Amino acid sequence: MLIGNLDGMTVFARVVEEQSFSGASRKLGMSKSAVSKHVTKLEDSLGIRLLNRTTRRLSLTDAGSTFYQHCARVVEEIESAEHALTDLRGTPRGVLRISAPLTFGQRFLPNVIADFMELYPGLKVDIHLADHKVDLVAEGFDMAIRITRLRDSSMIARKLADFHGQMVASPEYLERRGTPKHPNDLVDHDILAYSNLPNPNVWEFDGPDGPLSVRVNPTMWCNNGEFTAVAARRGLGIASQPEFIIAESLHSGELVPILPEYWPRLGGGIYAVYPERRHLPTKVRMFIDYLVERFNSGLATEMRGPCAKVVRPLPEHVLGRADDEEADA
Known part of the structure; x- marks a missing residue:
């Protein structure tokens, strides 16, 4: 189910780390709306809310907190793989x-x-x-x-x-x-x-x-x-x-x-x-x-x-x- 959501997991992890959609959009080089769409699509595919959104701040749900720990490890492994390939180049x-x-x-x-x-x-x-x-x-x-x-x-x-x-x-x-x-x-x-x-x-x-x-x-x-x-x-x-x-x-x-x-x-x-x-x-x-x-x-x-x-x-x-x-x- 998550194979097609690696991009969503990466975006979600960055949103959590930056504590905002705007911060994640700057780090990822994509629009704020694109970041939001990735997270919404990820939540829809999982059938569960990961983030509580208000006009002032974001916070993780209990499920989001658990899921983030796994996402962070996956993203780290992906980055390690990319670094290895970059080393070759x-x-x-x-x-x-x-x-x-x-x-x-x-x-x-x-x-x-x-x-x-x-x-x-x-x-x-x-x-x-x-x-x-x-x-x-x-x-x-x-x-x-x-x-x-x-x-x-x-x-x-x-x-x-x-x-x-x-x-x-x-x-x-x-x-x-x-x-x-x-x-x-x-x-x-x-x-x-x-x-x-x-x-x-x-x-x-x-x-x-x-x-x-x-x-x-x-x-x-x-x-x-x-x-x-x-x-x-x-x-x-x-x-x-x-x-x-x-x-x-x-x-x-x-x-x-x-x-x-x-x-x-x-x-x-x-x-x-x-x-x-x-x-x-x-x-x-x-x-x-x-x-x-x-x-x-x-x-x-x-x-x-x-x-x-x-x-x-x-x-x-x-x-x-x-x-x-x-x-x-």
């Missing part, structure tokens, strides 16, 4: 769903993705930019770019580049408030904190005498690195920033580095991360390969920009440590 197809940090994504990914899509016109890309960490599996992403000290998880990661952090302030701020000579002096300064860190009120450093932590008293917290950099340029205080955000400001002189012998523990790696799967889709594998190629052929240098001359390698124990801290990710 070596051409990425379908929709590639990517999560990436907001500022990094805005600055460095548009041209990369545009070039990749020009190479493979049959591919569609759905990219989500946000500074919080998404659940790739639960939210249906194929992969993410994460800027972090990677922690152990069920995700598979491929390193694209290293990144470093620096403490910076505007010349106007330093003229007005003075330049700190030691991290302990930060307690007497206006601090612009990045609130996505586990403890934004404690700044950690590696310095000449080893690790050091200082409890600061921020005058501003923000969950976006670019916003924080603008505030620093306006002279609102001292910020601890990833190099890819402040490179241009250091070059222009709008920001200057402070305490160069003390390195904020912001450093780590830029990674392509994806769920552990038996069958990595061609579109994911080829895009990650393309990212590696672009980083190796100049993107990593561009990311550091004109402030690269003030960057030095991080201590190995910092780069190798696995924890929850992220920078603009």
